[in-house]
Amino acid sequence: MRGVVVTADAMHTxxxxxxxxxAAGGHYLLVVKGNQKQLRRLPWRQIPLQARTTGARHGRARSAV
Structure with missing residues (x-):
């Protein structure tokens, strides 16, 4: 998997x-839901926000920040 970026929805996070x-030499980009308590300790304010996903129910609208 060298040089491969795997993307997955929240089910595979x-x-x-x-x-x-x-372990296979790849990289990943995973969707994380806001209800993951252990994520609250991470320094989110230090990470520049490049896009935000908003929407209702199953639909999503991507908007640039």
Whole structure:
């Protein structure tokens, strides 16, 4: 998987999946839902926001920031 970037929805945002991709030499981009408590400790304000997804129910609208 060298040079491959795996993207996945929230269903695949699991530690084992990420570790498998890394072990195979790949990179990943995973969707994270706001209800993940362990994520609150990360320094989010230090990361520049490039886009925001908004929407209702299953539809999403992407808007540039």
């Amino acid at each position: 699991q530690r084992a999946h990420a570790e498998h991709v890394i």
